[in-house]
Amino acid sequence: MAGSKVDAKVVLLGKSYAGKTSLVERYLKNRFLGDSVPYQNTIGAAYGAKTVTVNGKSIIIGIWDTAGSERYEAMSRIYYRGARAAILCYDLTDKSSFDRIRFWIGELRQHEENCKIYLCGTKYDLVEEDPERRAVSTSNAKSLALDCMAELYETSSKTGKDIDKLFTRIATDYMKDKAAAEQREKDAFTVKETGRKLPCPCSS
Numbered sequence: 540m541a542g543s544k545v546d547a548k549v550v551l552l553g554k555s556y557a558g559k560t561s562l563v564e565r566y567l568k569n570r571f572l573g574d575s576v577p578y579q580n581t582i583g584a585a586y587g588a589k590t591v592t593v594n595g596k597s598i599i600i601g602i603w604d605t606a607g608s609e610r611y612e613a614m615s616r617i618y619y620r621g622a623r624a625a626i627l628c629y630d631l632t633d634k635s636s637f638d639r640i641r642f643w644i645g646e647l648r649q650h651e652e653n654c655k656i657y658l659c660g661t662k663y664d665l666v667e668e669d670p671e672r673r674a675v676s677t678s679n680a681k682s683l684a685l686d687c688m689a690e691l692y693e694t695s696s697k698t699g700k701d702i703d704k705l706f707t708r709i710a711t712d713y714m715k716d717k718a719a720a721e722q723r724e725k726d727a728f729t730v731k732e733t734g735r736k737l738p739c740p741c742s743s
């Protein structure tokens with residue numbers, strides 16, 4: 540796929556250790572390394588791409604996995620510039636990671652207003668195994684999602700729960716927006732053409 544033109548740029552944002560790299564790893568490579576390798580924070584950002592088919596049309600999704608460490612925060616703007624979708628990740632077992640989501644919503648609203656937001660609570664397997672570990676309730680996350688007109692997903696990179704569903708939704712939304720924009724362009728052209736054919740009211 541090297542050199543192929545990317546249709547939809549997607550960026551992952553969120554606190555360090557929230558599980559962004561693992562989410563991308565599960566989606567692109569269908570694997571979860573977990574404790575088999577020591578945790579390594581992302582430096583700068585990592586990139587990957589995947590071709591998906593929506594209603595018989597294939598599109599290439601380019602995914603930017605950014606570093607969650609606040610040290611790299613200023614750099615994140617480079618990666619979300621022009622993004623069609625942002626997956627804002629928080630760890631379901633870490634309230635502070637959820638609190639950080641509002642910061643990213645503000646950034647996107649200020650700098651990328653056309654970027655669609657998808658909230659993603661990660662590490663669902665941990666709260667399924669032990670509900671006491673849940674630090675962010677689904678209802679709190681739902682009301683934040685409502686506030687910022689976002690979709691909400693609770694995923695697990697360990698089991699794969701809802702990860703394909705999340706990216707399929709992103710691709711479908713992208714195709715819908717693209718079709719709507721094409722239709723608007725067509726309509727504008729038709730109005731222009733019709734306008735040209737109308738007799739000038741001052742000629743009668």
Ligand SMILES: Nc1nc2c(ncn2[C@@H]2O[C@H](COP(=O)(O)OP(=O)(O)OP(=O)(O)O)[C@@H](O)[C@H]2O)c(=O)[nH]1
Pocket residue numbers: 553554555556557558559560561562572573574578579580581582605606607608661662663664665694695696697698
């Ligand atoms: N049990 C479980 N652990 C997870 C899951 N996702 C990530 N982890 C673990 O959480 C830790 C952090 O995950 P990463 O994916 O590296 O987090 P990140 O958000 O990319 O971190 P930065 O690169 O620092 O921004 C790692 O030890 C992962 O194995 C999950 O769904 N379930």
